[in-house]
Amino acid sequence: MALTGSLVVGPDRSGRTVAIVDGIVAARAPDATPTLHCSDGEIVPGAVCAHTHMYSGLVPYGMPQPASPPENFLEILGKVWWRLDKAIDAQSLEASARDYIARALLAGTTTLVDHHESPNMIDGSLAILGDACAALGIRAVLCYGATERNFGREEAVRGLAECCKVQASPLLRGLIGLHASFTVSDDTVREAGDLARDFGTVLHVHVAEDMADVADAQARGSAGPLERLLSLGALVPGSILAHGVHLSADQVRAADAHRCWFVHNPRSNEGNRVGYARMLSHSTRVALGTDGWNADMAEEESALARLAGQNGDAGFSGRLAAGHRLVAERFDTHPEPLAPGAVGDLVVRTNGGIRHVVVGGRPVVCDGRLVNGNLDTIAEAARTQASRLWTRMATI
Numbered sequence: 001m002a003l004t005g006s007l008v009v010g011p012d013r014s015g016r017t018v019a020i021v022d023g024i025v026a027a028r029a030p031d032a033t034p035t036l037h038c039s040d041g042e043i044v045p046g047a048v049c050a051h052t053h054m055y056s057g058l059v060p061y062g063m064p065q066p067a068s069p070p071e072n073f074l075e076i077l078g079k080v081w082w083r084l085d086k087a088i089d090a091q092s093l094e095a096s097a098r099d100y101i102a103r104a105l106l107a108g109t110t111t112l113v114d115h116h117e118s119p120n121m122i123d124g125s126l127a128i129l130g131d132a133c134a135a136l137g138i139r140a141v142l143c144y145g146a147t148e149r150n151f152g153r154e155e156a157v158r159g160l161a162e163c164c165k166v167q168a169s170p171l172l173r174g175l176i177g178l179h180a181s182f183t184v185s186d187d188t189v190r191e192a193g194d195l196a197r198d199f200g201t202v203l204h205v206h207v208a209e210d211m212a213d214v215a216d217a218q219a220r221g222s223a224g225p226l227e228r229l230l231s232l233g234a235l236v237p238g239s240i241l242a243h244g245v246h247l248s249a250d251q252v253r254a255a256d257a258h259r260c261w262f263v264h265n266p267r268s269n270e271g272n273r274v275g276y277a278r279m280l281s282h283s284t285r286v287a288l289g290t291d292g293w294n295a296d297m298a299e300e301e302s303a304l305a306r307l308a309g310q311n312g313d314a315g316f317s318g319r320l321a322a323g324h325r326l327v328a329e330r331f332d333t334h335p336e337p338l339a340p341g342a343v344g345d346l347v348v349r350t351n352g353g354i355r356h357v358v359v360g361g362r363p364v365v366c367d368g369r370l371v372n373g374n375l376d377t378i379a380e381a382a383r384t385q386a387s388r389l390w391t392r393m394a395t396i
């Protein structure tokens with residue numbers, strides 16, 4: 001299966017035509033290039049989800065609540081998310097990823113920047129995610145969030161090694177991942193930075209999602225997790241910092257000066273009750289993510305607008321669009337979506353709905369249906385694997 005294609009899309013109802021040649025937007029395409037007609041539609045860029053966890057794709061299939069309600073962020077991790085990731089195996093991860101990707105594409109999301117953890121199945125986990133992305137045709141940026149929180153340094157070494165196995169392709173890039181400052185030693189942080197430099201890529205890590213991360217870094221002698229990661233040389237330019245809820249304006253500006261990205265995940269922050277990332281407006285590089293919630297970016301944007309209003313944050317606009325710049329940095333393409341040299345990812349909307357989705361010049365959703373899969377079949381597999389997963393979670 002070719003990963004990219006050549007396609008002319010349009011003209012749409014405003015007369016716009018986009019030519020894509022070998023996966024990249026071009027000024028024009030050769031005469032014989034196939035055409036996707038959309039005279040009653042509107043061509044818009046595909047959306048970017050700049051931080052998520054495909055391993056949580058089965059959560060909507062009835063994940064049981066913990067026996068006693070978690071009282072704070074660390075308890076939410078311990079009683080919910082860290083039990084879920086420990087229970088993940090190959091079959092449940094594949095089903096979770098396929099369901100998550102399918103619904104992302106149907107919502108018009110064309111790139112997922114994923115941060116993966118499955119401590120009892122580290123080796124081969126990113127290949128499962130990469131295969132699922134390639135099969136359904138989504139663009140993806142993958143990493144394993146290396147951590148020492150279950151099995152110590154050996155676990156982190158295996159997590160970093162898994163990151164290095166991702167083979168770049170026209171629709172796939174690998175990053176070096178750390179779970180978060182508070183679950184890794186100095187040696188692991190240093191190694192992550194070295195690997196990012198060696199592989200010409202960047203770090204993807206949770207930073208200051210909760211005060212617990214800040215307190216841990218301070219107990220280790222740093223001003224905070226940002227300063228710790230910087231002082232250990234891990235934050236190469238372009239690195240992706242998820243959350244940044246508990247940072248000062250000066251800290252956010254310092255990360256911006258190092259050309260680091262922040263990813264705001266408003267629904268997750270609200271759900272985990274960690275606060276609102278008020279200071280991110282002091283950065284010029286803030287994208288929007290969902291942190292494992294569904295990848296319908298219109299839903300995330302509307303949550304952002306609601307929470308920004310509640311928190312008096314007037315500087316929240318442009319985050320969804322900023323994701324295109326982040327993708328362009330990783331794929332060495334033009335940052336302006338739909339401009340010549342940009343990735344050939346777009347959506348044709350009709351009457352406000354998603355009609356066609358194109359990734360890398362290949363149609364992946366046509367007339368509101370997946371091209372490379374069947375949503376009912378994917379959902380059935382997800383339901384089956386979810387019930388197995390909840391059974392295993394109950395024993396952890």
Ligand SMILES: [Zn+2]
Pocket residue numbers: 051052053115206242291292
């Ligand atoms: Zn996350």
